[in-house]
């Protein structure tokens with residue numbers, strides 16, 4: 001799959017499976033467990049969100065398990081963009097698998113600034129603009145809930161880099177299609193849908209929200225139908241590729257997203273219960289394609305959609 005067809009550099013993946021940002025750290029634990037050949041099995045690697053300055057993240061506890069999925073309020077804990085360029089990118093450059101860096105600006109200008117800092121850095125194949133983090137007071141959803149601000153953040157990044165720019169949408173809006181269209185118009189190479197859904201949990205014994213910030217981002221099985229609906233709607237409204245993310249744990253989940261119109265999928269929360277989840281999805285897709293006589297994934301993308309009239 002090419003996630004940036006027509007873009008000057010393109011973003012060619014050997015398969016459509018990659019981790020969801022934040023659930024994979026910088027990729028080195030996975031490499032440690034599954035070796036370089038494990039990394040080589042993935043379509044791409046997606047980094048944790050990187051901010052201009054290093055961040056310690058929100059107060060603990062920052063994760064709450066619910067039967068429907070996981071709530072997180074990490075608050076973009078990360079090493080900052082300078083350490084990313086200096087220490088992480090040279091290690092990514094060892095891999096043949098493309099690395100997509102998730103970039104979280106505090107302001108629209110920061111998105112432009114960070115895109116400039118990552119431009120031409122060996123080991124960085126593309127950017128994923130995180131305009132959708134629900135756990136920070138500035139940037140994040142503040143940008144991603146506004147069509148105008150989303151368009152400006154996209155434009156700021158696209159103007160400052162030759163790298164393909166993927167925009168990751170928040171589901172916490174009434175009209176994700178309008179956001180996707182605005183980002184496409186500003187030169188986004190692809191759309192990723194979705195980031196986490198705002199939710200909360202209460203500790204009945206303490207009579208307090210479990211998370212100090214009360215709200216957090218819900219991920220996992222509960223949000224799969226939401227993500228699938230948004231991917232279906234967005235894929236029908238834009239010409240650029242759509243990456244599906246939200247509750248994908250198995251190859252059959254991945255197939256639902258591909259059939260809805262996604263060109264690739266991200267696996268996140270599932271990896272906590274099953275560290276092999278990404279590899280299982282890759283292998284499951286290969287087995288399904290072989291059994292069904294599907295030669296290329298492209299042949300099933302959007303196949304569940306009504307035929308164009």
Ligand code: DOR
Pocket residue numbers: 022049072073074075076077130132133134135195196217218
């Ligand atoms: O749910 C999320 N949590 N989405 C993000 O984009 C960032 C992350 C965090 O660090 O809070």
